[in-house]
Amino acid sequence: xxxxxxxxxxxxxxxxxxxxxxxxxxxxxxxxxxxxxxxxxxxxxxxxxxxxxxxxxxxxxxxxxxxxxxxxxxxxxxxxxxxxxxxxxxxxxxxxxxxxxxxxxxxxxxxxxxxxxx
Numbered sequence: 001x002x003x004x005x006x007x008x009x010x011x012x013x014x015x016x017x018x019x020x021x022x023x024x025x026x027x028x029x030x031x032x033x034x035x036x037x038x039x040x041x042x043x044x045x046x047x048x049x050x051x052x053x054x055x056x057x058x059x060x061x062x063x064x065x066x067x068x069x070x071x072x073x074x075x076x077x078x079x080x081x082x083x084x085x086x087x088x089x090x091x092x093x094x095x096x097x098x099x100x101x102x103x104x105x106x107x108x109x110x111x112x113x114x115x116x117x118x
Contacts, residue, residue, distance in 0.1 A: 001073050001075050001108070001109045002025075002069065002071065002111070003070045003071030004069055004113065005067065005114075006018070006058065006066075006067045006068075006112060006113070006114045006115075007064070007065045007066050007067070007114075007115050008063050008064065008065060008115070008116045009063050009064070009117060010116065010117060010118070011117075012062075012117045012118065013117055014115070014116070015114075016063060017061070017063040017114050017117060018114045020062060020063060020064075021058055021064065021112050021114075022110070022112055023036065024036060024037060024057055024058065024060070024061045025037045025038055025054075025110060025112075026038060026039070026100070027039050027040060027098060027099045027100070037053075037054070038096075038098040040095065043095055043096045043097075044095065045092065046091065046092045046093070047090065047095075048087045048088055048090060048096070049072075049087060049088040049090075049096050051069060051072065051083070051087060052086065054069060055069065063117070065116060071111070075105065075106055075107075075108060075109060098110055
C-alpha cells in the first residue's frame with residue numbers, strides 16, 4: 001500500500017498531474033514500449049521497494065513540484081515501520097507487486113492525492 005501526496009506546479013492541472021503520476025507508477029506497459037515503475041519486470045525475487053526510487057519516479061513526472069509519501073506498508077498488514085526505514089522488504093521468494101486494481105486490492109493499492117496547481 002502506497003499513499004502519496006503530490007504538489008502540482010502552478011501552471012499544471014491537478015487532474016493531469018494525478019493521471020501522469022498514476023501512469024508513471026503503473027504496473028502496465030506504457031505507450032511507446034516503456035514500463036511503469038511497478039511493472040513486474042522492474043523487480044526480482046527478494047528485491048525490496050526503496051523509498052528513494054519511488055520518490056525519484058514521482059518527482060520525474062512533468063508537473064510535479066514535490067511529493068510526500070504518507071503511507072508505505074505491505075497490503076493487509078500492520079505498519080511495521082516501512083516508511084521510517086525507507087523501504088518495504090519482501091521475502092527471498094517473493095516479488096513485489098502493485099497493480100492498483102480495485103478488483104484485486106491484494107495485488108497492491110496506490111493512492112495519489114494532488115494539491116497545488118490549477
